Amino acid sequence: MKGKYRVSDILLLVLIFLASSCSDFVDINDDPNNPTTPTLSLLLPSTQLSMAGHFNNINAGGSSVVQHFASGSLNRWSQSGTSFSSAWSGFYTGTIPDLETIIRVGTAQEQWGYVAIAKLQKAYLYSIMVDLWGDVPYSEAVGDFANPKLDKGEDIYNSLFALIDEALADMDKSFTVVAASDVFYQGSKANWQRMGNSLKLKMFNQIRVSDPARAAAGIKALLASNAPLISDNAQDFTFQYGTNVTPNARHPWFTSWYSTGRGGYTSMQLINKLKDSDDPRLRYYIFRQNANVGLANSMNGEGYYGREPGDGAAAPADLNTRALVGIYPAAGLYDNGTIKTLTASHQFLNNTGAVSTTSSNSFKISLFTSGDGTGAGILPLITHSMVKFIRAEAALTLDTGEDAGLLLAEAVAAQLNSVSTLASRNKGNVMPATTISGFSNKVKAEFIAAGTTGKMNVLMTQKWIALFGNGVESYNDYRRTGLPVLGDLVAPLDVFPMRYYYSETEMTSNETLINDRESIQRAQQTLPVFWDK
CATH class of the missing domain: 1.20.120 (Four Helix Bundle (Hemerythrin (Met), subunit A))
Incomplete structure (x- = not known):
């Protein structure tokens, strides 16, 4: 989100709306004080909060698989039907139905700005779902379908390319959106156009292995037409968290890692790569609680107490010594402490201005103290x-x-x-x-x-x-x-996961899937998505 509007600014409004509305807006009474037609300026931000909120579940799994983190079952390549059930349910019972409502009602009302934004969010969300799960409900995802079929991921991608073009065309009809209703871009037509074209670019690149000719043609066409892309950090399609504690609007990594239970373990693969590469981001990505702690909670290190990939050992009493996620992206703490083993060859990651203690920030365990950063990641x-x-x-x-x-x-x-x-x-x-x-x-x-x-x-x-x-x-x-080269797992529990497991609720309630539930789930672990073939 760019500009002055943050989650904390609209959260109360959205919560009030969600408490008094449902996605299909069915009301048997024709009461003018309880209209059956939704107010799009209230519904749009709820879809954006919902999408970002449930993204955390799928993001945690991906971060563990690629060794950004060294904890969680996916760090050992293990998953189950409950691993991503909250995201699956949230997308299909909340985000997607509400996006379809905005598209349907907005089209009838000719509120093309809301229609265009909803279509772009729909395209983005479904593209991610195909990337992660492969075949997912699409054509029967919303409506009177008790047992929606799984559409082929490649077919969905084709539909999404067309949907993006529809959204861009809708913007040229008219574009009026209440700024406060748009968490991401505050109603900026230009930024949504850039997002749409950048999404197309990303999707074309995603299919470059399975369909290099189409990928090359699509990307070259975007570049030749000078289609506006995201070309400045101020145009980023980024969700900005707030600082509110009640209701909690802070980055989920912040609320997890800066609580008394901590969030897991940082990845030694990432830490070592940053340090060995003289990368200044080490101080921003990782915060050391104790300048002397080492692996396995020893006291002969330099504070970077994380874990190697796939290490499933039990956690010792280390909640106040293990390294935490830092100021980026969760708005935790910046590490300004001395890193003892840096040498003269470290030009960009150095001890210039560093303090002798672990950090210049006042670290406290309590969630409600200013010493723990802000959470506005x-x-x-x-x-x-x-x-x-x-x-x-x-x-x-x-x-x-x-x-x-x-x-x-x-x-x-x-x-x-x-x-x-x-x-x-x-x-x-x-x-x-x-x-x-x-x-x-x-x-x-x-x-x-x-x-x-x-x-x-x-x-x-x-x-x-x-x-x-x-x-x-x-x-x-x-x-x-197949890049970068990741570390070997200490103790893998399965083979590398090619896709995410479906929600167990879907597998046990959808009659088109239930009889083949076990084989379908196992195929998720071993068979690649269409663009990876």
Whole structure:
């Protein structure tokens, strides 16, 4: 979300609305004080809050699979029918029906701005659901269908490309949206156009392995037409959390990791990659509670107490010593403590201005103290940085005619600026401009010096680092490219998951699925989605 409107500004309004409305707005009484036609300016923000809220469930799984985190069952490649049931149920009983209501009612009322936004949100959400689950209910998802069929993921993708074009065309009919009703862009037509085109770009790139000709043609057409894409951090399709405690509007990682129970373990794969690469984001991604703690809660380390991937050992008494997620993206704490093992070769990750204690922030366990940061973090869904990474990948693999090295450097710089901006708003240190430009140029030089295979590894490793905060997209990238090289699991419980398990409720209530429930679920673990074939 950009601008002055935050979750905390609209949450009470939406909660009041949700308490007095239902998605189909059925009312047997023709009471003018209880209208059966929804107010779109009230319904739209509820869909946006719902989509972002349930995204956390699928994001946690992706972050564990790709080793952004080192905890959770997916970190050991294990899942069940309850792993993502809350997201599945939330999308299908809340978000999607309400989006369809906005499209139906908005079309009848010719409120094309609301219709266009709802179509773009629908396209985004379904594209993510196909990416994660493969075949999902689409044509029978809403309406009088007790046992909706699973539509083929490829067919859904084809429909979504058309839906995006419909939304962009709807915007040209008229576009009037109450600013306060739009959590993401405050009613900005230009930004929604950029989001729509950027979503198309992302989806074309997603299918480049299964249909390289279509992917190349689609991306080249977008670039040749100068279709507006997300080209500035201020245009990011990003959900901005607030600082309210009651009702809770803070980033879910913040509420989890900065509670007395903590949220899990940080990934030593990520920590080591950042440190070994002289990456300044280490101080922003990871906060050390104790400057001397090491793995297994020993006291001979330098504070980066996380876990290796797939480590299923029981947790010792370490709630006050394990490393936490930092100021990005959850608006936790910025780590300004001395990192003892840094050497003169560390130019961008260094101890300049560092304090001798772990952090300059006053860390407290209580959720209700200002020492724990603010929680006003972000959920990066489609960003300027992602768009540049996608264009770099397309240039490298589809011969789109752009400079992949330059796009890579711009992608890294854009994400570093996003990290710095979030830190500046949440008690953290601003990243110096010379650090941003210097590190981005360093990455570009590594890319140029690498061979063909090495170039792809540099690109996807940098994107993996930049996608901390969106494990879903990193999970998509890894399945599409096999990069970056992830660590071997200490104790895997299954094979690498190619798709998410369906909700057990769907499997046991949908009569078209129940007889083959076990084989369907097992296929989710082993069979790739259509674009990964």
